Amino acid sequence: MIGRLNHVAIAVPDLESAAAQYRDTLGADVGPPQDEPDHGVTVVFITLPNTKVELLYPLGDNSPIAGFLEKNPSGGIHHICYEVEDIAAAAAKLTADGARVLGDGKPKIGAHGKPVLFLHPKDFTGTLVELEEV
Numbered sequence: 001m002i003g004r005l006n007h008v009a010i011a012v013p014d015l016e017s018a019a020a021q022y023r024d025t026l027g028a029d030v031g032p033p034q035d036e037p038d039h040g041v042t043v044v045f046i047t048l049p050n051t052k053v054e055l056l057y058p059l060g061d062n063s064p065i066a067g068f069l070e071k072n073p074s075g076g077i078h079h080i081c082y083e084v085e086d087i088a089a090a091a092a093k094l095t096a097d098g099a100r101v102l103g104d105g106k107p108k109i110g111a112h113g114k115p116v117l118f119l120h121p122k123d124f125t126g127t128l129v130e131l132e133e134v
Contacts, residue, residue, distance in 0.1 A: 010053060011068045038108055079128035082131055085133070
């Protein structure tokens, strides 16, 4: 069902500093910040030859990243995203197999303009999993 790794998301306490570190220290291709109000985050994508890294920073008071950073003040890996061909079919199979889809269970449009949904970390060895339809 899952396809290639789309990105690894890292929550950061200072978006500008983290982007500069990837750009200046690691020599990575760092994109511009983009606000994603529906998800409560500002993101910066770092393009690598085989995948992407997504830097996440809180946007607004109700950001899920704010809570993550309270528990992890230095930041850290927040989630991993896999590609799927049909997100509705993937969600149906996962829920039939006992996995929990977060939120209302319906896909939202993600930072790439494609449908995404998140799976409960307790169902995937402690890892928050995002699925993105390609």
